Amino acid sequence: MHDVVIVGAGPVGLFLACELGLAGRSVLVLEREAEPHSSWRSFPLGLRGLSGGSVEAFHRRGMLPALLAASGVDERPEAAAPRSVGHFAGTPLDPAAVDLARLPYRLAGPALDGIMTSLEAVETVLAERAGKLGVEIRRGVSVTAVAEEGAAVVARSGAEEYRARWLVGCDGGRSTVRRLAGFDFVGTEPQLTGYLALATLTDPGVLRRGFAVTPQGMYVTMSEPGHLGVLDFDGGAYDRSQPPTREHLQSVLRRVSGTDVTLGEVHLASSFTDRAKQTTTYRRGRVLLAGDAAHIHSPLGGQGLNLGIGDALNLGWKLAATVAGRAPAGLLDTYTAERHPVGARVLDWSRAQVAVTRPDPHSRAIRSVVRDLLSTRDGTTYVFERTSGTSLRYFGEPGLAGHNAPDFVLADGTRLSDLLQDGRGVALDFSGRLPAVGDRIRHVAGPARDDLGFGAVLVRPDGIVAWAGDRVPDRGSFEEAVRRWFQF
Template sequence: MHDVVIVGGGPVGLFLACELGLAGCSVLVLEREPEPRSPWKAYPLGTRGLSAASVEAFYRRGMLHPLLTASGAPSADEPSPPRGVGHFAGMMLDPAKVDLAALPFRLPSPAPEFLLTSLEAVETVLSERAAKLGVQVKRGVTVSAIAQTDESVVAQAGEHEYAARWLVGCDGGRSTVRGLAGFDFVGTEPQFTGYTMLATIADPEKLRPGFNPTATGMYLQMAAEGHIGMLDFDGGTFDRSQEPTRDHLQAVLRRVSGTDVTLKDVHLASSFTDRAMQTTTYRQGRVLLAGDAAHIHPPFGGQGLNTGIGDALNLGWKLAATVDGDAPDGLLDTYTRERHPIAAWVLDWTRAQTAVMRPDPHAQAIQTVIRDLLGTRDGTTYAFQKISGSSLRYDLGSEQQLVGRNAPDLHLEDGTRLGDLMRDGRGVALDFSTDRRLHDSAMGWKNRIRYAAGPARNDLGFGAVLVRPDGIVAWAGDRAPDREAFERAAGHWFGNPA
């Protein structure tokens, strides 16, 4: 019996598998697709944008360089200004207007603020890491039933049964696990049908590049030849149960573009809607959900992939501690408590974009206002903070403004960075006090917390910082950090000392 079975071998499932494997858990990934490669994962159809928080996660696990290489992006020891930072409702953000100095507690890091990559690149890097960590991946496996007891859970796939202590559904927006385990899935119904396609266009000059809102919808002509996106505000009547034929796609494209453009051939096409749904909890007994299995929304700005990676990062160390028996009471329940509000916000963020993109005079008036706001430095910086994850802060019950945030990449005088210390998946205690005040206390958790001491090039005014394995600051002390306060925080998140 495995410690954990993960259903779904996409980026979220693989990232979670790596986190669990890093902690020494026995992990089996069951993936429905028989082959890892697909044109839907490769450029251009598989193109995705990774936010600053997601790129930081790869950096902290030692996977940044492989990811940059697989993505065809240059490596850099220090960050350069972002070259692309996303959009809001098709209105592109100008990287030059992002005030990086205004981001809360930001310090320079080797991880770029934004990375344009592909699902294929992400999955390749994660698959290689998972294999090195001893994670087993079985492909061509379709789960048809789930049964759980107080001690274990079994996934049925054909004639085979896969037993584990825990099961996590990372199997996408149409999650089988979600339905089989009986999760409530609630939200809002769609207003549009979206399409993405790779086609040969007889007269591409009739279409303008980039996002183009029109009186009847919106279309997007991307950089790759023949790569087109469309939004048709039809109430979401055309869903994935129907085949998007060339004639249908051409009719929609002509309607939303207001041109007589002609599609000679359609090579690949898919549809989606702006249905925005979320499970009411991320855990039912020994079954948990992450990524699109727990929340769906339209694919604006790659928020789904980034939110899913955040789920995996948050869940991984908590589930591993639970498996090992080191978890304090209620640790696993903090997964839903912390991540559910994040996805709820993402759903509202995409709903707001849908409302702004509607082809009616009221929405177009709002577009004008928002476009003016995004033309300002403050407006662009605000949107970037939201999209990048820079403004994320979990409510950990502390008034200290650093607590609950993604830790800045604190840099010790000896050249060691926080990111270097997080590669093994343990928590990190950084002690900047002159007398190494926290040394003896931290040693009590030496198997779960890595201790590093010394002056920092920029300690942001703190005497010590305790960082969880997911990079979230659990506690921060002043110039003379309180040992008892540190021990309370360490015990709260890491259980009793060894």
């Protein structure tokens, strides 16, 4: 029997498998697709944006060089300011307008910015890492039943049984695990049908480059010729059981773009909606959900992959500690408590972008106001905080606790990200006044090049600050934080 069975070998399932493997847990990943490679996962259709927070997660596990190489991205120089911000509902934003004074807990580093990559690149890096950590991946396995039996969960695929102490569904927006385990899935119904296609355009010059919001919807021409996205506000009425035909795509594109554009051959095409739903909890008994299995929304803003990686990072160390019998009481429950509100915020972020893109007079008026606000320094900084992970906070009074930890650099050049690579918590004792506590926390004493005014910082394995002390840190409050998160 395995410690954990993960259903789904996409980026979220593989990242979670790596986290559990890093902690020495036995992990089996079951994947429905027989082959890991497809045109939908490679460039250009598999193009995805990783936020600074997601890039930092790879950096903290020592996988950033491999990710950059697989993504065709040059090594990242250390940066103090973001070099890109992205867009909001098609409105591009100027990175020079980000107010750095609003980011008090950021330090310069190679992971401040996001990158453009592909699903295939991310999955290749994670699958290789998982293999080195002893994770077993079985492909071509479709789960047909899930049942708890005492202290175990059984996943069935036909006559085959896969037994584990815990099971995690990372099997996407149409999650089989979510349905079989009886999770409640609530939210809002669609207002639009979206289309993604790779096609030959006989007259590509008639379409504007980049995002184009029109009186009928929105379309976007992407980096490769013929790589198109279209939003049609039809209330989600299109029958998505079959791929869209060339004739249908051309009709929708002509109506939305207001041009007589002609499609030649359609190489690949799919459809999606802006349905936004979330499970009411991320755990039922010994079954948990992560990624799109727990929450779905439109791809506007590109937050889905990043949200899922955040789920895996948060869940991994907590589930590993629970399996090992070393988790403080209620630790696993903090997964839902911390990640569910983050998911709800992303769903609202997606809904807001849909709302200002609707082709009606009220939405056009709101869009005009929003564009004016986004052109300001405050507006640009707000979007950067929301989409980069900078504003992430799980708990705590005003201060550093609950925030993503800055990438502190010690006097010898060692970074916090270097210290987190083995998946343990880290106590940074800049003051040299705190005791070492157990082997599950790496204790590092010594000054930092910039300690941001703190005397010591306790960092969870997922990079979240569990506790921060002033210049003369209080030993009692430090030990209380250690007991809360690590059970000593």
